[in-house]
Amino acid sequence: MQANVDIAIVGAGPFGLSIAAHLRGSGKSLRIFGTPMQIWRRHMPKGMMLKSAGFSSTICDPGRTFTLRHYCEQQGIPYHEVGLPVQLDTFSAYGLAFQQRFAPGLEDVPVETIDACAEGFALQLANGGSFSARKVVLAVGIDHFRHIPDVLAHLPSERLSHSGEHRELERFRGQRVLVLGAGASAFDLAVLLEDAGATVQLIARRSAVRFNYDEPLNRPLLKRVSMPMSGVGPGWKQRTCTDIWPWLYRYFPDERRLRTVREFLGPSVGWFMRERAEAVSQLLGFEIEAARAD
Numbered sequence: 520m521q522a523n524v525d526i527a528i529v530g531a532g533p534f535g536l537s538i539a540a541h542l543r544g545s546g547k548s549l550r551i552f553g554t555p556m557q558i559w560r561r562h563m564p565k566g567m568m569l570k571s572a573g574f575s576s577t578i579c580d581p582g583r584t585f586t587l588r589h590y591c592e593q594q595g596i597p598y599h600e601v602g603l604p605v606q607l608d609t610f611s612a613y614g615l616a617f618q619q620r621f622a623p624g625l626e627d628v629p630v631e632t633i634d635a636c637a638e639g640f641a642l643q644l645a646n647g648g649s650f651s652a653r654k655v656v657l658a659v660g661i662d663h664f665r666h667i668p669d670v671l672a673h674l675p676s677e678r679l680s681h682s683g684e685h686r687e688l689e690r691f692r693g694q695r696v697l698v699l700g701a702g703a704s705a706f707d708l709a710v711l712l713e714d715a716g717a718t719v720q721l722i723a724r725r726s727a728v729r730f731n732y733d734e735p736l737n738r739p740l741l742k743r744v745s746m747p748m749s750g751v752g753p754g755w756k757q758r759t760c761t762d763i764w765p766w767l768y769r770y771f772p773d774e775r776r777l778r779t780v781r782e783f784l785g786p787s788v789g790w791f792m793r794e795r796a797e798a799v800s801q802l803l804g805f806e807i808e809a810a811r812a813d
């Protein structure tokens with residue numbers, strides 16, 4: 520086993536990288552693992568745009584020295600705080616530049632196991648290496664939690680796939696594809712599949728589609744007061760969460776914290792997709808009870 524470090528970060532997406540940036544210069548010894556910006560570069564469809572606005576898509580470093588706006592200015596990429604969707608490729612490249620600047624020693628190796636030990640935690644790496652860390656920060660994202668509804672789970676993999684499997688959509692050209700869901704992923708995929716030459720039908724349980732904002736630019740004063748803008752969408756509850764009590768939230772009892780996570784936000788489609796999304800053939804208010812391949 521290699522030498523002990525103070526902190527190991529598992530994950531090199533926006534959160535892992537941001538934590539690494541904050542811990543740099545803290546005097547603590549640190550190792551960070553993961554494939555930089557993995558889901559953004561490999562598991563989201565080409566051509567997608569971010570639902571979060573420019574100002575809320577920055578990866579945070581302690582001095583706010585390398586925001587998405589700084590990156591776009593350096594690269595000559597058009598940028599606005601709100602009202603101009605951020606391209607997936609721009610955000611992925613920004614994340615990589617952030618990593619090179621703040622976590623240059625990143626190790627692109629999966630962590631296989633983490634066990635408690637006398638020094639804190641013993642970490643086993645997929646390349647056979649191992650070491651111990653006093654503290655571990657898990658920032659492994661959502662990709663390990665892909666869910667396929669039970670009624671569909673028996674379908675063969677050549678007929679059924681999860682949205683997280685699709686970077687390239689070319690292979691669907693000329694095919695009929697059913698997209699299940701009414702959130703941003705579902706509508707982004709439906710539209711991009713149509714662009715790739717597929718015929719798309721969307722089905723969802725909810726009876727109406729929600730969009731994240733109505734009018735991001737030139738919002739009337741009344742709207743700005745009654746529904747103030749925040750990093751997670753407009754509204755006082757949203758604003759309170761992001762700007763007023765994010766720290767307070769951590770002191771809530773577990774049950775209350777988890778309930779907030781379950782009930783807050785929910786599926787919504789990017790405002791800039793409205794016209795394209797409304798043109799997708801869709802059956803809303805339907806739940807699939809059974810499915811078979813024929």
Ligand SMILES: Cc1cc2nc3c(=O)[nH]c(=O)nc-3n(C[C@H](O)[C@H](O)[C@H](O)COP(=O)(O)OP(=O)(O)OC[C@H]3O[C@@H](n4cnc5c(N)ncnc54)[C@H](O)[C@@H]3O)c2cc1C
Binds near residue numbers: 558
């Ligand atoms: C289609 C889609 C669109 C989205 N659009 C937006 C958006 O517009 N705005 C927004 O804010 N959020 C968006 N999200 C949510 C997005 O997933 C999160 O905001 C963000 O990626 C979370 O960052 P993260 O660092 O927690 O995880 P991730 O970005 O998922 O990164 C996980 C990291 O963990 C690493 N990892 C996992 N397991 C291991 C292991 N065992 N060992 C080592 N490393 C490991 C991976 O390699 C990767 O580096 C979107 C998500 C999806 C699926």
